Amino acid sequence: MRWRWCAGSVVHLLRCVLLRVCPRRRGCRLPVWMLKTEAYLKLLLHSLFYNILTDSDVVFDSVFEPLLWSVDYVTRWFGLVFVWMVVVLTTSILLVAYIVLLPNALRTYPTAWLVWHLCYGHWNLVMIVFHYYKAVKTAPGYPPSSGENDVPFVSVCKKCVIPKPARTHHCGICNRCILKMDHHCPWLNNCVGHLNHRYFFSFCVFMTLGCVYCSLNGRIRFLAAYKALERFKHLEMEKPGVPVTGMGPLIGLLPTGQVLTNHTQYFCLCSFTDSAFFVFVFKTDYVTPAPPYSFKEKIMDKSIIYMWVLTSTVAVVLGALTTWHALLISRGETSIERHTNAKEKSRMQKMGQVYKNPFNHGKLHNWKVFLGVEKRSHWVTRVLLPSAHSPLGDGLTWDSFPVKKEPIAV
Structure with a gap:
């Protein structure tokens, strides 16, 4: 009984101390906005460690979410500016070619050489315009929501909270999941995915060829124009x-x-x-x-110099990008999968195993799948001519090889 009385006295003493220390127990509550702020900060702190799967990536995304959102918003807005830049720059090169170079070619080139230039130049122009328009206007492909179809998936998007099929990734700029996402291209103001990847690559190829064509054919005129401008500057320096x-x-x-x-x-x-x-x-x-x-003559010489410098620069830069994407297509992977496959290969090498890309069917067959070539005639009708055919497969399943064997006679 004496022990119980002592324990009761200690509890009573602690209660009195708490009542004096804690103002809430005495009726002096904090303002409501301070209580809400405190609760929000506690919830935000606990959200960083919501389960055992939380890692540094989740913490990084949570802390830098406002900065990443600002970058995505600016990139989304500047996408329209980049598209108009492509249109304006391409149109300016065409004006120089038609107004300055073409009249000179009509006077000096032989007939056979002139016919070849006219045919090749206009074919290249049609391919550039067609593929750029399709790359900009074609949706890259989106996975269905969880309630529409029972789609096989490999994970769940932590931002969209929907099932993600294989090779699907979330784009922060488009704020959606993209089927077989390669990257978000600001020059297209669109994501490069399953449905428009071929249009994007074809545009890069034909734009590079067009820039090389203009650079090579305008080289002599560029040298003459550069010398003429230098001579004119020398004249301006001589004072009467x-x-x-x-x-x-x-x-x-x-x-x-x-x-x-x-x-x-x-x-x-x-x-x-x-x-x-x-x-x-x-x-x-x-x-x-x-x-x-x-x-x-001064304006014409300056326009020739402008055309040669711009086309030569774009030919080098865009040619390097096109070569890089051609290597990725030959390996059967996208730009994002290039990094993930490299990490997986390094991880399996440490375990003494060999990693094999499940979407790699060999260089030739990878190109057939990418370009949608199912028979030999498609190399002309679907590759060398404008074609709006859909890619092989639906972008949701990648289990089987979608290209059929070529028949003996086509």
């Missing part, structure tokens, strides 16, 4: 009224619109005095009138 050799009173002043040549001329000046006879000989360059350089 300044003698060429500093002997203005003897040989005259340089008139406007004249340049120096390689010819030389000697001037003699005789002087008589009471006791001697002097002869002074001056050497100077022969002055010839310069050909006129009109404003129209």
